[in-house]
Amino acid sequence: MKQPEPVVLVRGRVSLEPWQPRHDAELLEAAQSDDVWRWLSVPRPTTLQEISSLRETHIGLPWAVVVDGVAAGSTSYLDVDLSVEGLEIGWTWYRRDLWASDVNPTCKLLLLAHAFEELGAQRVTLKTDGLNARSQAAIRKLGCSYDGTLRHHRLRADGSVRDSAYFSLLASEWPAARAALEARLP
Helix, strand or coil: CCCCCCCCEEECCEEEEECCHHHHHHHHHHCCCHHHHCCCCCCCCCCHHHHHHHHHHCCCEEEEEEECCEEEEEEEEEEEECCCCEEEEEEEEECHHHCCCCHHHHHHHHHHHHHHHHHCCCEEEEEEECCCHHHHHHHHHCCCEEEEEEEEEEECCCCCEEEEEEEEEEHHHHHHHHHHHHHHCC
C-alpha cells in the first residue's frame, strides 16, 4: 500500500480538497450547529482561530468537503498502517443541512475508491461513538461489517467517556460495496 498524500478527489457537485487556510472561514460557518459536534471529542469551534487550530493540529490527512463550490465539512484519512495495508476514514462532519443527502455517500465513494484502487489498501476502518445510531446506520449502509466495540475508549467534548463502535471494509468486499454506492448516487 502507498502512503496517502494530499490529492483532490471530485465527483459531481462534491470535491474533496486538502484542507487549507483558505477553507477555514467557510468551514467555521459550516460548523455552527451543535448537532454536528455532539459526538466528536472536541467542542464546536466558534472562532476562526479555533477552526484553524483544528486544521493545524490534525493528525492524519484532512480534506475540506466542498459542495457546490463551498467548503461544507471535513473528512480525513487517519491511522495509516502500511504494515497491514490499512487506514481509517474518520473525523467526518458536514453542515447540518447536508445530512441524509448525497454528500456522505459521495465522499465515502471517493475516499474508499482512492484507498482501495489507488493506494492499494486491504482494509479501511470506520469508527463512531457507540451511542451514535445515525452514524452507525450510515456506516453499515456503506457495506461495512461491525467489528466490535472498544469500551471506555475516549472522551467526548463534554467530558463524558464514550465507547467506540468499529467497522471495516476489506478489499475483497469493495467491488460489491462500490456497486451499491454507485447505485445510490445520481
